[in-house]
Amino acid sequence: MLWLLGGLALVVAAVTLWQALQLQDRLALAQDEQLAVALAALTQSVIDQRTLLIDAPAYLAAQPAEGLRRVTFRVSAMNGDWLAGDQGLPACPWATSLPGSGTPERYVAQLRGTLMRVAAAQRHVSGERGGTPVVVQAAAPMAERWPGWPLLWDTLKPLYAAAAAMVVVVWMGVGMALAWINRARAALDQPAETPSSGYDGPAELAPLVERVQVLYRAEHQWVDEQRRFLADASHQLRTPMAVLRTQLQAAMAGDTPAAEVLPQMLHTVDRAAGLADQLLSLTKLEQLKRRGELQPVDLRQVARDVVLEVAPLIAAKRIDFTLDEAGFHVPGDATMLGELVRNLLANAIHHAPAGGRVGIVLRQGAQRLELIVWDEGPGIDDAVMPRLFHPFAATRGGIGLGLSICRQIAGSMDASVELYNRTEAGKVIGVDAVVAWGQGP
Known part of the structure; x- marks a missing residue:
């Protein structure tokens, strides 16, 4: 003013x-x-x-x-x-x-x-x-x-009258604007559950207030999620560290032969390293979300690279693997998309029986692109299915972050990931993990 x-x-x-x-x-x-x-x-x-x-x-x-x-x-x-x-x-x-x-x-x-x-x-x-x-x-x-001033005043009276009127208008206009800003500030100080509720200012500021409220709620939700995640992650990391400490103490005391305790310690270290890698993947994922930089990625090439990487796991369980591929591109990040496919494929290999079958199918429809990782595992219990994508919720033998990371990676690339029990004659014969871009018919 x-x-x-x-x-x-x-x-x-x-x-x-x-x-x-x-x-x-x-x-x-x-x-x-x-x-x-x-x-x-x-x-x-x-x-x-x-x-x-x-x-x-x-x-x-x-x-x-x-x-x-x-x-x-x-x-x-x-x-x-x-x-x-x-x-x-x-x-x-x-x-x-x-x-x-x-x-x-x-x-x-x-x-x-x-x-x-x-x-x-x-x-x-x-x-x-x-x-x-x-x-x-x-x-x-x-x-x-x-x-002289009287003569000048007679000449300038209309100007000064107009200036005085403008001062009043400016004063009132700025006062009204400050009042609107104070209302918007009050509404933003107490974010409402629904957009723009609690705000009674001018309609021109309503979209701005609504947008700031949405950002405010999103930031608070993200902070709350990160707090819960850190609490869960620290708890999950504490467990293998405590086990490793116990194993070391047993080895130092001579209670357990080294030839027996060392493989156990290696398994514990691998478990902790896997959990740390997945935590690092979540950090990269958050950066990807905030950048919003998605480029066309050749999904067939990503799938081939992942298969070559996990080939030793496939060979160790003597799994019959098939890759049914179609050439198309999807919006995403090649590194994080590879992480998504790797997690799903590793999960399928883990649950598939020795000598069983695992495969990847790339399928392109009119309005929908799909990547399907299937196995011949025992299936998923209906009681466990709803919480499989929650952090640190896992089936027997899992770390508990893989599926949660998969869903977050898919969401960041405008895709969805779901698990389905595959049945035949009323009997579960395996699990399909479906990553989809677009909407079906």
């Missing part, structure tokens, strides 16, 4: 200065014209020498124009000798250079300490001695050339 009012004050000051200069120019021009009229009146009274000396002041004072009665005059000989008028007014210092045509010259002089604007002209007096040149001077105070 101070900036607005300050700018308005500068505009008013600039207009005032401009009006004052314009008025000063008009007053100066009017005064110069007044002095020219006075010179003409004096010349008209100069008929002969006697009239010049006796009647000229009376003639000038008797003029009906008020301006002429304020004019001081002097008539001098060409050598500067006073002939009539006010002797205090100095004789024209340029008398000999005045035009013989009678054109007046204007200059500034001083009369008893007051600056005067003087018009001087050469005139010829008709008389007994013939035509005699004289210098006629008419003078008025210089102060009359500058506008």
Whole structure:
């Protein structure tokens, strides 16, 4: 508001200065014209020498124009000798250079300490001695050339009235805007459960308040989720560390042979390392979500790379693996998409029986793209299915983060992931993990 009012004050000051200069120019021009009229009146009274000396002041004072009665005059000989008028007014210092045509010259002089604007002209007096040149001077105070405040006020009253009205409008407008902002701030200080509820400000600010509330709730939800996740992660990491400590103590005390305890310790370390890797994957996933940078990824190439990576696991369980692939691209991040496929495939290999079958199918429909990882495992209990995608909720032998990471990766790439028991003749014969982009018919 101070900036607005300050700018308005500068505009008013600039207009005032401009009006004052314009008025000063008009007053100066009017005064110069007044002095020219006075010179003409004096010349008209100069008929002969006697009239010049006796009647000229009376003639000038008797003029009906008020301006002429304020004019001081002097008539001098060409050598500067006073002939009539006010002797205090100095004789024209340029008398000999005045035009013989009678054109007046204007200059500034001083009369008893007051600056005067003087018009001087050469005139010829008709008389007994013939035509005699004289210098006629008419003078008025210089102060009359500058506008006084009352005159300037009369000129600028409309401007100042408009400026005062604008000040009131600006003050009221800024006050209303501040009131609206305070309402919006109050609504944002207590985010409502539903968008823009509790906000009674102008409709123009409602979308902004709603958006900020959505962001506020999302941030709080994310922080709450991270707190719960860290609490669960610390609990899950504490367990293998406690087991490893117990195993080390047993080995140091000699209670358990080293050949027996070392493989157990290796298994515990692998379990902790796997959990740490999955925690790191969640961190990368959060970065991917916040960047929102998704590029077309060749899903067939990603699937092939993952199969080559987990080939030792497939060989160790003598699994019959098949890859039924179709070439298409999906929006995503190649690294995180590989993590998604790797988790699903590792889960399928883990639950598949030795010598069983596992496969990947890439299927493209009219409005839907699918990646299916299937196995011949024992299936999933209906009571366990709803919580499988929760962090640290796992079936027997799992770490408990893989499926949760899979769902989060899929969600960040506008995809979905679901698990289904595959049945035949009413009997569960395996599990299908389906990652889908788009909507089905």
